[in-house]
Amino acid sequence: MCTENQRISLNKGYTKKGFAKRVYHIHLRYIGDNDELYFRDYMNDHPDIAKDYEALKLRLWKKYEHNRDAYTNAKTSFIKKWTTVAKEEYGERY
Structure with missing residues (x-):
């Protein structure tokens, strides 16, 4: 089982003045690390x-426009909560 600190995320488009016109994220995960898929599916199934x-992301956007790490950290508890629920609901989906 891999842990969060083993995840790699590549981001482009964050500047000291805020977001660039386009922002890109590439997430690399080890086989079996499917948390993002569970979260995605749960969001799709529970509008x-x-x-x-x-709403959370919109509130945090302006507050952390110049601090990507703080923005990500501020969303973490919400994401972890619903990912856990999704894994319980979906079982061994992936």
Whole structure:
């Protein structure tokens, strides 16, 4: 089982002045690290919770426009909570 600190995320488009016109993320994961897939599927299957996530991201966007790490950290508890629920609901989907 791999841990979060073994994940690689490549980001382009974050500047000291804020977001560039285009921002890109590439996430590299080890085989079996499917948390993002569980979270994605759960958001697709539960639009009310997806709306909550959208609202959270919009609140955090301006607050952390110049601090990508703080923005990501501020979303972490929401994502972990619903990923855990998704894994319980979906079982061994992946």
